[in-house]
Amino acid sequence: MKGKKLKNSHLDSLFDGFLKEEGSIILGFKRDGNAIGHHIFKGSAKDYSLINPFFSANGAIYFRRLFSKGAKLLFILRPCEIRAYVELTKLTQIEREGIVAISVDCPGTESEKEKTDRASLPEDIRDYFKGDNKKRWACINCREKRGVVGDAGIRLDRDYNMWIIPYTEKGERLIETLEGELTDIPIDMAISPDRQTDSFKTDMDALRSDLKRCVLCMNCRDMCPVCYCVDCVFNGDEYLPRGDALLNKVLRTGSTDMPQGKELFHLIRMYHVSQTCVGCGACEEACPQDIPLTKYFKGISERLQGIFSYMSGRGFDEAIPYTTFIEDELKDAED
Ligand code: SF4
Ligand code: SF4
Ligand code: SF4
Secondary structure (H helix, E strand, C coil): CEEEEECHHHHHHHHHHHHHCCCEEEEEEEEECCEEEEEEECCCCCCEECCCCEECCCHHHHHCCECCCCCEEEEEECHHHHHHHHHHHHCCCECCCCEEEEEECCCCCEECCCCCCHHHCCCCHHHHHHCCCCCCHHHHCCCCCCCCCECEEEEEECCCCEEEEECCHHHHHHHHCCCCCCEECCCCECCCCCCCCCCCCCCHHHHHHHHCCCCCCCHHHHHCCCCCCCCCHHHCCCCCCCHHHHHHHHHHHCCCCCCCCHHHHHHHHHHHHCCCCCCCCHHHHHCCCCCCHHHHHHHHHHHHHHHCCCCCCCCCCCCCHHHCCCCCCCCCCCC
């Protein structure tokens, strides 16, 4: 595989060149003193950061339902964010014509909620790789933390040289604008495909017990990048009766724990996102009740995707299994 060795000055000129075009913007991370977070750059990419070691949200959520063909956007995000973007393009929730998506090798992230000391923001990316940080469960068990998805990837070799590698024609066109020749990239990279895999405990008793604390605020749904239905069935009174509808139901059916319907809410959501979940853990980050949602959503979705040899967000051309029919598929399944 070929790529170009990068210096920071190359990225500066790449971003400046991109932002010079009328109407163009970049979604990435901006560092501001000891704070760091998603930022939309227009005009200048000053203080951008390739890495954000603290996770609060999946950036793909910000451009969900983008249908402007003339848009000129550059995404420079973590692999789980670019994977969510790729899924959203397949779900026709983002028009990808004017977008270039670059995934950056991700060393893993700590929860923004857990972070107590802003001063712990590493001065240098190398410190973060070596540092004793408290990575989220989603990151310890991440399925793809390498910058190998999207139109191009920024990767680090073992000597911490940065490489930019094209994966699509769009990526090739962008990288052509950088000085230097394409050369073979080193085989040995700082981030390997290996991952630790905790056993996913997804039985109903554990789920029921964890969901006891759920207050049905639906933050998990609202912050999930691939939970995209505009008309969610849980928005009305049908599944979650309130007021008169609740009174009538209780009088008809008897005593009930409140809020009603939380298991149904999570099971329907799980069913809806199981083929497209990227295991980012944004749902868990959004939960005020600290319910360990990632292990259920990621655990179940990876099992299901495995049955179809599918991986969400791996490629633009890989069809989501429920959108295709293959006659010989799942031959062992019972009728
Ligand atoms: S889930 Fe993977 S890609 Fe996403 S922040 Fe964690 S390690 Fe990075
Ligand atoms: S269900 Fe949770 S882990 Fe899966 S994509 Fe949505 S927010 Fe990420
Ligand atoms: S965010 Fe937490 S409390 Fe709110 S609905 Fe989701 S699981 Fe329940």
